[in-house]
Amino acid sequence: MAPQRSLFEYDFHIEKMDKIGDPLLKMKNSIPWDKLFKNHLDSAFGKMEKEKSNGGRPAYDSMLMFKILILQKSYGLSDEEMEYQINDRLSFQRFLDLDLSDNVPDARTIWLYRERLENTGAAKRLFRIFQKYLNDKGLVAHKGVIVDATFVEVPKQRNSKDENDMIKEGKKPKEWSDKKTIHKDLDARWIKKMGKSYYGYKSHIKADVKSKLIIDYVTSDASVHDSQKLRNLLGPKDKGKKLYGDSAYRSDKIEKMLKRKRIKSQIHEKGYRGNELTEIQKNSNRKKSKIRARIEHIFGHISKSMYDCIRSIGMRRAKVNIGLMNLTYNMERFMILQST
Numbered sequence: 001m002a003p004q005r006s007l008f009e010y011d012f013h014i015e016k017m018d019k020i021g022d023p024l025l026k027m028k029n030s031i032p033w034d035k036l037f038k039n040h041l042d043s044a045f046g047k048m049e050k051e052k053s054n055g056g057r058p059a060y061d062s063m064l065m066f067k068i069l070i071l072q073k074s075y076g077l078s079d080e081e082m083e084y085q086i087n088d089r090l091s092f093q094r095f096l097d098l099d100l101s102d103n104v105p106d107a108r109t110i111w112l113y114r115e116r117l118e119n120t121g122a123a124k125r126l127f128r129i130f131q132k133y134l135n136d137k138g139l140v141a142h143k144g145v146i147v148d149a150t151f152v153e154v155p156k157q158r159n160s161k162d163e164n165d166m167i168k169e170g171k172k173p174k175e176w177s178d179k180k181t182i183h184k185d186l187d188a189r190w191i192k193k194m195g196k197s198y199y200g201y202k203s204h205i206k207a208d209v210k211s212k213l214i215i216d217y218v219t220s221d222a223s224v225h226d227s228q229k230l231r232n233l234l235g236p237k238d239k240g241k242k243l244y245g246d247s248a249y250r251s252d253k254i255e256k257m258l259k260r261k262r263i264k265s266q267i268h269e270k271g272y273r274g275n276e277l278t279e280i281q282k283n284s285n286r287k288k289s290k291i292r293a294r295i296e297h298i299f300g301h302i303s304k305s306m307y308d309c310i311r312s313i314g315m316r317r318a319k320v321n322i323g324l325m326n327l328t329y330n331m332e333r334f335m336i337l338q339s340t
Contacts, residue, residue, distance in 0.1 A: 151191075
């Protein structure tokens with residue numbers, strides 16, 4: 001039988017982690033979690049049901065569960081993987097203010113708390129709370145914005161062509177039982193881009209040119225064209241700013257809309273057969289690309305660090321997962337900006 005770890009050995013490991021540098025400890029200490037989120041979390045989660053256990057254990061603290069959801073997005077873990085890693089990793093336990101003897105929420109409990117965010121629509125409010133904090137800290141430069149969209153995939157559905165046609169029409173196939181329907185995503189859509197097929201949703205974002213912080217976002221199914229959600233991303237604070245975007249956003253209608261809103265269009269110009277771009281237009285596009293490409297850094301970080309896919313069914317859950325994903329990105333970006 002392996003010898004039991006002593007308190008001295010535990011402290012030694014903690015001290016060693018501090019010397020190496022624990023990024024989770026830095027995040028824990030740098031963000032005023034309770035001040036920003038506590039009241040909103042208590043309101044969103046409300047009084048959760050007691051867990052169905054022999055002891056009738058009370059609901060977990062709302063801040064603990066919120067931090068778990070952020071940690072989960074940061075590492076791209078499933079609910080089951082998250083439960084295991086909390087039990088296994090000292091860095092996770094310290095970030096969550098858990099001791100070795102504390103009860104750790106199981107996978108089902110993590111799922112239930114994320115569901116509560118869905119049912120109360122709190123994910124977008126939590127994102128805006130932190131975005132306001134970033135703005136108040138002077139980290140959002142307000143020199144211009146970039147818009148773009150990225151695919152957020154979900155587990156692929158193996159449906160027949162007739163079933164997919166019915167789903168596109170907003171109908172449930174008649175032969176599907178209620179039990180089968182629960183496991184089918186009727187909101188996600190297929191889309192093909194540059195020869196590759198995607199299935200799921202899109203995260204349309206507006207980012208600050210200088211800081212690369214996400215200012216706002218909108219969720220749609222994957223088939224929605226990027227330009228269709230541009231209006232939803234724009235607000236009064238964008239007046240007078242430059243707006244960068246790729247040629248997918250270029251149209252006479254959008255250019256007129258930006259002019260009415262007094263937003264300076266820096267959207268890439270398009271070339272057409274028989275009406276190709278001039279050298280001046282090409283040079284202009286190259287200059288715009290150097291700035292517009294900064295949004296690809298955001299998508300790259302999310303894809304590599306968090307995995308831009310979600311394990312959920314339906315638009316409402318997708319909105320929560322994408323909201324948590326964008327919030328977690330901003331927290332991690334905040335840590336980088338703090339250290340520069």
